[in-house]
Amino acid sequence: MVPLFDPNPQNAALASGLREAFDSLLASGRFILGPEVEAFEREFAKRIGVPYAVGLSSGTDALLVALMTLDLAPGDEVICPSFTFFATAGSIVRAGGKPVFAEVLPGTFNIDPADVERRITSRTRAIVPVHLYGQAADMDPLMEIAEKSNIAVIEDAAQAFGARYKNREAGSIGTFGAFSFFPTKNLGGLGDGGLLTTNDAALAKKAVILRNHGMDPKYYHQTIGGNFRLHALQAAFLRVKLRHAAGWIEKRRQNAAFYLRRLQQSATGCKSPNDSSSNAQCYEKPILLPHEHADCDHTWNQFTIRVGGGRRDHLKAFLAERQIGSEIYYPCPLHLQECFLSFSEGKGSLPITEAIAGECLSLPIYPEITDAQLASVAEAVGQFLQS
């Protein structure tokens, strides 16, 4: 049996440290913000190489708070990819903005800067690139577009803790970096948690005020915030886990290298999945493998292949029969979600996104997966392709 993800071996190995963190917090009685949250923020900021980190209740709330600092007016537009998790665009609407969905690049699954540039208008206030599956979006052209238009860039780094772009940390490049500590992420907590990173002191202060009802000073409110606080207990657990995170990412990289070696043979002809011109030709090939872009240190939060010829769901079922977990991240792009249809040009408007949504399948790659399990997944995929 190979589950898609299993949090237990990682946490079991750290059980005594996690119990100590719990005992110490229990004894302290400091459950809301306080020293554990402050210490975690300091350690996380240092790890990312930014001066400010603000602990928040989830990755979703990190995106929401970042967008709330922009004070969006009705009609203000925020550009994001359509091929991402719901929260990316859900937060834009909740903050009062209008999501504008951009196309992704077929090789990296990340937002296409040229398409972003085409969608800039006088109402555009921000870009939210997503570092999907653990690999950074192409930040240089995005930052250039943002600087030219004088708009913010909020990196959705929920899946990309530890990723690098041209030797800079994901989440340290834009106006804000939004992180998630959902258990499946690269730094997974024991529950929900999130965080914003920024280089801007004024914006960091604004985020700190917004996460606590917009209160400043106590019981006085110039702005409407919410309760977006990171739990002190979660911060205490995350401090224990942060010390080990680099090793887990290294394991993910090794696991990806293993799959790439093993599956290369099955995926004959798909040698250059990074070549965007190869998009058409992938439909003739059995599968298209993901790859690490030359500018990026991929963290492989997900290992996502493309299965052509309408066979993706068959492969998922074939793996399930062999008790191998897999998942479709994401089957319905955001521009086709019912709740976003009023912001969308509908079916056919983002053809690359729509093609990927019909072909993508993520395989188990969590750090503690065994070599035997990895081999059995690769073997099953190979068998399917020969069947």
Ligand SMILES: *Cc1c(COP(=O)(O)O)cnc(C)c1O
């Ligand atoms: C997980 C995720 C989020 C939301 O994070 P939560 O902590 O679950 O709220 C946002 N964006 C992306 C791309 C994600 O993968």
